[in-house]
Amino acid sequence: MKGLGGVNKVVVIGLGMTGLSVVHHLLRLSPSMDIKVIDTRDTPPGHDQLPDSVALCCGQWNMDWLLAADMIVASPGIALATPELQTAAHAGVEIVGDIELFARAVDKPVVAITGSNGKSTVTSLVGEMAKEAGINVGVGGNIGFAALDMLINQHDLYVLELSSFQLETTSSLALKAAVYLNLSEDHMDRYPGGLRQYSEAKMRIFHHAELAVFNRDDMATQPDVNTAMTSFGFDDRAYGLVRIEGREWLAVNGEALMPADEIALVGRHNVANSLAALALADAAGIDRAASCRALRRYQGLSHRCQLVVNHAGVRWVNDSKATNLASTQAALSGLSLDGTLHLLVGGDGKGADFSELAPILAEMNVRLYCYGRDREAFLPLAAQSVAVDTLVEATTLAAQQARAGDMIMLSPACASLDQFANFMARGDAFVALAEALKDRIGEMH
Incomplete structure (x- = not known):
């Protein structure tokens, strides 16, 4: 079998969508392969979808299985520093992730994206x-589909979003082009070596890339690799910007492509994202005219600075995808507002320092509604701030305080797992609250 010669016994760590995709991929390669699954949750999602031939250990580790394996396929959520995995690694067992299996199986061009924000x-x-x-x-x-599941459809091009966790267990992914968008503090609870260790994991995306794309406005993203390189940024070099008759245009090596104000996505950070996407699209052989048409049409993803309700003069914006400080900073950058910004922040801060928000908030007419596990960390950041337990309480209070001309924005700067299954569930809850509370605007005035 391609890339797995000599592998007969595989232990998959972690079930859910990714774990199931690994199991099904391995069985497609070799229906007789000995596959076992370990998940430390008592009732892991997807357990009822496992084939009868696959043994499952729930609620605990099984070291006998790990040490007898030819290969361990670990979920991105399981740190390689986990003692059980360390023991297996020291015993010589190969540990990979689903992206490494994808790398060994894919036979069409792939481009990939990493970074702290905008992926x-x-x-x-x-x-x-x-x-x-x-x-x-x-x-x-x-994002979206598990990488291994996509192989079933035999696409002609693959575009992968890759987290630092996924890259930790990936060593042979050959890419037409890779981009490292930006670096900011995130997942510090996973990286005892701090920002340096976090960035080193992300740099692994460039190891086998034909073209490395970095952010020249964030030089921490520039790799030290012997490969072709290009960059994106807000000057007129490479993928950048030029000014024609007072109007800003997206450009490649000084050649103007389209006016920046025709991009459908909102916000200065999305101009940078558009330039990065153009660099990858060019490397993948995508027609530039088609790329520009997509830029004019594509309005973005749910939970990312998404206007969900505009009622009684108050705009409700769902930016639940802001799971770290830099995401919230990007959402606030250049925000133009006549009234007050009612900003909902909090959740699981993952060990981050939020003090960098203070100078940004000082320039705004803002009220902070701080909720969740790390709500206390946000209270000193603005003159008007209040702490509550839940997102429901925070949103309800904001609705009561808001009046025409204001904005209620969920941009938490934190992970959601203290109160929600994921950021999507958090965003969906906020959207439902916006619909339910929109007629209660200004009850306290």
Whole structure:
């Protein structure tokens, strides 16, 4: 079997969508393979979808299985520093992730995206550019479809969003092009070595890339690799911007492509995302005219600065995807507002320092509604701030305080797992609250 010669016994760590995709992929390669699954949850999602031939250990580790394996396929959510995995690694057992299995099986061009923020937007945007050009494209990885499931459809191009966790267990992914969008503090609870260790994991995306794309406005993203490189940024070099008769245009090496104000996505950070997507699209052979059409049409993903309700003069904006400080900073950058910003923040801060928000908030007419596990960390950041337990309480209070001309924005700067299954569930809850509370605007005035 391709890339798995000599592997007969595999233990998959973690079930759910990714774990199931690994099991099904391995069985497609070799129906007789000895596959076992370990999940430390008592009732893991997807347990009822496992084939009868696959043994499952729930609620605990099984070291006998791990040490007898030829290969361990670990979920991105399981840190390699986990003692049980360390023991297996020291015993010589190979540990990989689903993206490494994908790398060993894929036979069509792949481009990939990593970074602290903007990954999902750029990944989806490159996918839209490919579709606009009539290319049979698969878009997935850390967004949407599990990478291994996409192989079933035999796409002509694959676009992958890759997290640092996925890259930790990936060593042979050959890419037409890879981009590292930006670096900011995130997942510090996973990386005892701090920002340096976190960035080193992300840099692994460039190891086998034909073209490395970095952010020249964030030089921490520039790799030290012996490969072709290009960059994106807000000056007129490479993928950048030029000014023509007072109007800003997207450009490549000084050649103007389209006015920046015709991009459908909102916000300065999305101009940078569009330039990064263009660089990948060019490397993948996507027609530039098609790429520009996609830029004019694509309005973005749910939960990312998404206007969900505009009622009684108050705009409700769902930015639940802002799971770290830099995402919230990007959402606030250049925000123009006549009234007050009612900003909902909090959740699981993952060990981050939120003090960098203070100078941004000081320039705004803002009220903070701080909720969740790390709500206390946000209270000193603005003159007007209040702490509550839940998102429901925070949103209800904001609705009562808001009046025409204001904005109620969920941009939490934190992970959601203290109160929600994921950021999508958090965003969906906020949207439902917006619909339910929109007629209660200004009850406290």
